[in-house]
Amino acid sequence: MARPSQHTVLVTVLDGRHFFRKSNSKLYIQCRFNNEILTTDPVDHTPVPIFDTELAWDIDAKALGFFRSQRVSLKLIVYSVDELNKRDMIGYIMLDLRGAPGELEERWCPLVNAKYGTAFRPEIKVLFAVVPKVEGKEEVEEFLARGRRGRESNKEQQKTLREGKPGRERLPSGNALTLRGLPTVTPRFSLSVELTDVGFYQVGSGDTLWVMWITIAFAENLELLRDHSLTSLDSTFQFYFSFLSNDITTEKFNDLSDPNFAAERVSIRLRGSGEDIRRFIEELSNLIFYFCCGDIVLGFADVSVRALLDDREPNFQVVEKMYNLYSMKQELPMSSDGRTPSIGLAMSITKESEIEGEMEGDLSKIQIQTDEMDEDDQGISFNQRSAPAPVPAPTPMDALSGLGDGHMSIMNFETVEEVANEGNKVDDRTRRDERAVETLGNPKTADAVHSEDINPYQPHVRGHSGMYDKRTTADTAYPVNPKQYQPQVHGTPGILGKPTTTDAAYSTNPYPYQRQARAPPSAASASVTSTPNSTPLHATPEYKVALELELWRAEEERKFRAHLRLRETEVLEQLAAEWKIREHEREAILKKKVEEFKSLEHKIQDLATELETRERKLRESELDFARKKDEVERNARRVVDEARDSARRLHEEYKHRLQVEKGRVVEAERQRDQATKEREASAFQVSTLQQQLAEVRSQAASTPEARLQEKLNELERTITGLNAKVDGEKRGKKYYKQQWVKSLRELAKCKKEWQTELATRLERERADLERLKHEISGKAPPDVLETIKRDLEELKLRASTASKATSPGAHQPQKVAEPIDQENYDPQILVEVERLARERDSLVASGVYTREDRLVREIERRIRELLGGN
Numbered sequence: 001m002a003r004p005s006q007h008t009v010l011v012t013v014l015d016g017r018h019f020f021r022k023s024n025s026k027l028y029i030q031c032r033f034n035n036e037i038l039t040t041d042p043v044d045h046t047p048v049p050i051f052d053t054e055l056a057w058d059i060d061a062k063a064l065g066f067f068r069s070q071r072v073s074l075k076l077i078v079y080s081v082d083e084l085n086k087r088d089m090i091g092y093i094m095l096d097l098r099g100a101p102g103e104l105e106e107r108w109c110p111l112v113n114a115k116y117g118t119a120f121r122p123e124i125k126v127l128f129a130v131v132p133k134v135e136g137k138e139e140v141e142e143f144l145a146r147g148r149r150g151r152e153s154n155k156e157q158q159k160t161l162r163e164g165k166p167g168r169e170r171l172p173s174g175n176a177l178t179l180r181g182l183p184t185v186t187p188r189f190s191l192s193v194e195l196t197d198v199g200f201y202q203v204g205s206g207d208t209l210w211v212m213w214i215t216i217a218f219a220e221n222l223e224l225l226r227d228h229s230l231t232s233l234d235s236t237f238q239f240y241f242s243f244l245s246n247d248i249t250t251e252k253f254n255d256l257s258d259p260n261f262a263a264e265r266v267s268i269r270l271r272g273s274g275e276d277i278r279r280f281i282e283e284l285s286n287l288i289f290y291f292c293c294g295d296i297v298l299g300f301a302d303v304s305v306r307a308l309l310d311d312r313e314p315n316f317q318v319v320e321k322m323y324n325l326y327s328m329k330q331e332l333p334m335s336s337d338g339r340t341p342s343i344g345l346a347m348s349i350t351k352e353s354e355i356e357g358e359m360e361g362d363l364s365k366i367q368i369q370t371d372e373m374d375e376d377d378q379g380i381s382f383n384q385r386s387a388p389a390p391v392p393a394p395t396p397m398d399a400l401s402g403l404g405d406g407h408m409s410i411m412n413f414e415t416v417e418e419v420a421n422e423g424n425k426v427d428d429r430t431r432r433d434e435r436a437v438e439t440l441g442n443p444k445t446a447d448a449v450h451s452e453d454i455n456p457y458q459p460h461v462r463g464h465s466g467m468y469d470k471r472t473t474a475d476t477a478y479p480v481n482p483k484q485y486q487p488q489v490h491g492t493p494g495i496l497g498k499p500t501t502t503d504a505a506y507s508t509n510p511y512p513y514q515r516q517a518r519a520p521p522s523a524a525s526a527s528v529t530s531t532p533n534s535t536p537l538h539a540t541p542e543y544k545v546a547l548e549l550e551l552w553r554a555e556e557e558r559k560f561r562a563h564l565r566l567r568e569t570e571v572l573e574q575l576a577a578e579w580k581i582r583e584h585e586r587e588a589i590l591k592k593k594v595e596e597f598k599s600l601e602h603k604i605q606d607l608a609t610e611l612e613t614r615e616r617k618l619r620e621s622e623l624d625f626a627r628k629k630d631e632v633e634r635n636a637r638r639v640v641d642e643a644r645d646s647a648r649r650l651h652e653e654y655k656h657r658l659q660v661e662k663g664r665v666v667e668a669e670r671q672r673d674q675a676t677k678e679r680e681a682s683a684f685q686v687s688t689l690q691q692q693l694a695e696v697r698s699q700a701a702s703t704p705e706a707r708l709q710e711k712l713n714e715l716e717r718t719i720t721g722l723n724a725k726v727d728g729e730k731r732g733k734k735y736y737k738q739q740w741v742k743s744l745r746e747l748a749k750c751k752k753e754w755q756t757e758l759a760t761r762l763e764r765e766r767a768d769l770e771r772l773k774h775e776i777s778g779k780a781p782p783d784v785l786e787t788i789k790r791d792l793e794e795l796k797l798r799a800s801t802a803s804k805a806t807s808p809g810a811h812q813p814q815k816v817a818e819p820i821d822q823e824n825y826d827p828q829i830l831v832e833v834e835r836l837a838r839e840r841d842s843l844v845a846s847g848v849y850t851r852e853d854r855l856v857r858e859i860e861r862r863i864r865e866l867l868g869g870n
Helices: 061-069 137-145 147-162 274-284 352-386 413-421 428-441 482-490 512-517 523-527 541-701 704-777 782-806 827-845 854-869
Strands: 006-017 025-033 036-039 050-060 073-082 087-096 105-110 123-132 193-195 201-203 209-220 237-243 246-249 264-271 286-293 296-304 319-324 342-351 449-451 477-479
Touching (some): 006 025, 025 050, 036 050, 073 123, 209 237, 209 352, 246 264, 296 342, 342 352, 704 782, 827 854
Antiparallel strands (some): 006 123, 025 073, 193 201, 209 342, 237 246, 286 296, 319 342, 449 477
16 A cells, blocks of 8 residues: 655744734734644734744645645734733734645735734735655554555545545534534444443444543633623533533533632443454544533533554553633634643543452452441440549649639639540540539539530530530430539538638548537436346437437538538629629720720731831832833843844845846846847948938939929928918918907997996986085075086086097097186185095096095095085
8 A cells, every 4th residue: 555645734933024012912823724723922012023933734645635626725813912811813814725835935924904004014924835744664664554444544534525524523603602502423433333231332343341531630721711792691611522422511610710620530431352442543533522601612622532542552542631722713712921721631541351450459458448447436436435534533722722812613624624625536425425524523513413415516615603504405414423422522621611720621521510510428328338138229228329319410410501501602602792803803804905905906907007008019119120120121132133133134135135136237238238239230220221222312313303303392392381371371360350350349348338337427426416506505605606506517528528538539638627716715725625626536537436436425525515614
C-alpha cells in the first residue's frame, strides 16, 4: 500500500502596522480551520504589535484537495480585549488556500472591514504556505502495518468529505441553544456494539472485559463563556456529555470564578479483544462535552478519544489533559491576560481483571482496619462504662474556703469544669458515667433523685444559686446514697455546726456538736448492779436506762435536725445576701470595665481605620509607582522596539525601492538605447526621402506644364483669399447694420420715455403752481404776486427751453433772463434764493435727480419759504 501524503497548513503571524494605541487592551488573532481553532498570544494594543506566533494545521492530501475544490479560505480575525474581558473585532484577513505557495513567503495583508479608521489601513505581515509533512521511519512502518485496517476508515473519511463534513459533526451556532436542541449523533461502527443484560457493551466477538474511565476533574475561567444577554432564571451550571446514547451530567454549581463540584467519574464496561477495542476507539473518534446554564448551552469542548491509543505499544494510554471550551459561535474566548476557558479531563482503559485484583487487596486491607477500629471502640466503651473515674473524698479545707469572709462552695467546680472541657473528646457513654459520679459526689439534698439529658454538646450554665444548673429529663436516673452523702455533710463544720474559733472546728470527727451536747448517765442508773435473779429483760434497770438513753438520743437527734435545718436556712440566706451584694458589685465593675473596653475599642477602631487608610494610600502609591514604572519601562521598550522595527522596515523598504529603481534605470537605459537607434534610423530614412523628393521636384519644375500649374495654383490661392475677405466684409456690414438699427430703436425708446416723463413733470409743476397761486392770492401783497408771476413765467420759459434742448438739432440751451424788479426783496434773501436756485438747477441738470426727488423738492420748499417770509 502506498504511503499517503500528509501536509501542514502553516500560517506565521509576524507583526502589524498602522494600528492605533489603546491602553489597558490586548490584541490577538484567531483562526478556525478544519474544525480546529488556533489563537495567538495576546500582545499590547500598540501601533506596531508584534505577534511572532506560528499557527499550523496537519491535514492529509485528500482533505486538502477537497478544501481547495470548495474554494475554502482561512479567515484570520483580529480581536481586541480590554481589562473587563470585553472582546471587540477590529477586522480580518482572508488567505486563499488554493493560492498558498509551497514555500514560506512574507506578505502584508490589509484588514478587511477594519473598524477603526486611521490614516492608513491596518495591515498584518504573515507567512503563509502549505508544506509537506515528513514522518519518521517508525511512523511509516506503523502506518504500513495498519494499512489494511485503515482502508475502511479512509472510505468513511471519503464519504464524510463528500458529505461536506471534514471532522467532527457540525454544531448549530447560537446563544440560545438548549440541551433539547442538541444534535443527536450516533456514531457508526464497523463492529457490532450491543448492550448486554449483564451490564457491559459487547464490542466485536472477544471475551476480555475492559473498563473505560472518563473523569471530569475540574474547570477554570468559565466566566468568559457567560452570556450576560441571557435572562435565565436558573443560575446553576453543570457539564453534560453523551456516550453511546447515555447522558452524563455533573453536579450543579453556582460560582463560575471558582467552580466547585465533585469530580464526575464515569466507568463503561466493554467486552471484546484488544484489537476490537482499539478499532472501537478509532471509530468513536471524539466526544463533545457541553457546559450548560440550566437548560441553555453556553459552550462545548471537542475531545478526541483517539489519544487513548498508543501507536507504538498495544496498551492504552492514560490521558490527563486540559481542553479548551469554545462558545456556541465556535469561537474561543480569551481574556486580556491570555486565559481561556478550559476543562480538565482524565481518560483511561484498563482490563477489569487487573482492577478486581487491586480492589480485592484494597478491600481486605480496609476490612482489617475496620475490624481493628471496631475492637478498639468496644474496648474503650467497656472500660469507660465499667471503670468510672474515682471520686476523692472531700476534705474540710476543700469544702470550706474562706469561712471568715463568708465564701462557701457546695460543689467541686474544678471537676465540673474538667468534665465540661472534655465533653467533645468522649462519647455519650463515658459522659453519662462521669456525670453520674458528679451527681453522687455533689448532691443537692440527701433524698433527691437526679436525672439529666445526655447531650454531648450542651454547655454548663451557672445559675443564681452559685451551682451549675443541669437540665433534668426522664432519660437516665441516678439514686443518691444517703451514706455517701453523710460523711461529706457532717465533714463540713460551716454547715452542720456553729462556726467556732477553736481547733475543734477543723476536727475530722463527724459528730463534733453531739460530743458537746451529750449528758452523763443518771446516778440511779449508775448505782444499779446486776443480780443473778431471773428477772425479765424488759424489767431490768439496765433495759430501762438503755431505753431512756435511746429516747433521749432520739429527742436530741430530732432537736439536732431542727437546729441543722434552721442553721441551713440562715447560712443559705446569708450566702444569698452576700451573693447578691457581690453580684451587684461584680455587675458595677463589669459595667465599668465594659465602658472602658468600649472606649478603648473605639480608640483602637479609629487607630485601625487610620492605619488601614494609611496602608491603603501606601499600597495605592506603591501600585501607582509600580504601574508608572512598568509603563515607563514598557514605553521605553516599546520606543526601542518601534525604533528598531522602524529602522528595519525602512531599511527593507528602501532596499526594495533601491532594487526597484535599479530595475527601472536598467529598463530606461535599454529603452533609451532603443529610442536612439530608432531615431537614427528614422533620421536616415527622412534624409533619404527628402533627397528623393528634391530630385522629383527638380525634375518636375523643368517642364512648361509644371510652371503653368504652379501659376494656376497661385491664382487659386489668391482668389480664395479675396473671397474670404469679401465674406468677412459682408458679415461686418450686416453686423454693423444690426447694431445701428438697435441703437435707433433704443434712442427712439429713450426719447419717448423722456417725453413722457417730462410731460408728467410739467403737469405736476403746473398743478403745484396753481395750488401755490391759490394759496398766495389771499395773503401776499400785489408786489409779491407780481414776483410769483415772474417766477412762473421764468419756469415756463425754462420748461420750454428744456423741451427745445431735447429735440434733435438743439445743441445748446438758451439762457434765461434774470428776473427784474427785485427792489422789494432783501438782498441777503435774494442771494440765498439765487444760491438755492443754482444748486437745484445743477442737481436737475446732472441727470441724477429729477423734479420729483425729495432733495429737489426740499430746495424748492426752502425757496418758497424765503420768498413768502419776505
